[in-house]
Amino acid sequence: MYTDKKRKLWPWVIAAILTAVLLVYGFWLFAGGSRRNAKEEGATALKAVIQNCAQQCYVVEGVYPPELSYMEDNYGLRVNREDYYVTYEVFASNLPPKVTVVSKP
Template sequence: MYHELTQERIKSRRRARIISLVVTVVLAVVCGLAVNAYRRSALEQGAASVREAILESANHCCAVEGSYPTSLGYLERNYGLVVNHNDYVITYEAYAGNVAPTVVVIPR
């Protein structure tokens, strides 16, 4: 049986398509924001882990040698510390051999 489409039915279908398109776009934006927030959180947690690893290596060096290392490179060469310099900006400041260094790790 053939049913002719009325103007009302055509408008109803058009509204349904527009609503489904808007809902799809909103869901895509929400998913994108959620992924971005997760990625940022993971980088911040990674930065905290890198900072802790550097401080633990510096403390280990102090316990073995009697003074804190003067540079981050010294820890990397002599104590097996591996840091991803492409993902993090690291500031390592050592004032004296008997003062713990200041370490700042910022995700790129």
């Protein structure tokens, strides 16, 4: 005689749930890492823009700008202060300024 045995479904349900949890966790890790990389690349790009703007000011005026706000007012520089900490240090008007850009946590 042929009897149809009931298959146990619960191991497959548990395996499906664990797979879904692992996929969501992996996506969460990937998204967090890419967001962090984007902020670091943004900080690097902002630093390059500030240095290029200071260089342009030096070429036009013969001196490096004394403050970051000078470039914002006269050269159209826009700094995202919500996402980045920016320091702009000038030692002398004929030496390039030291620019540091760090992303906020």
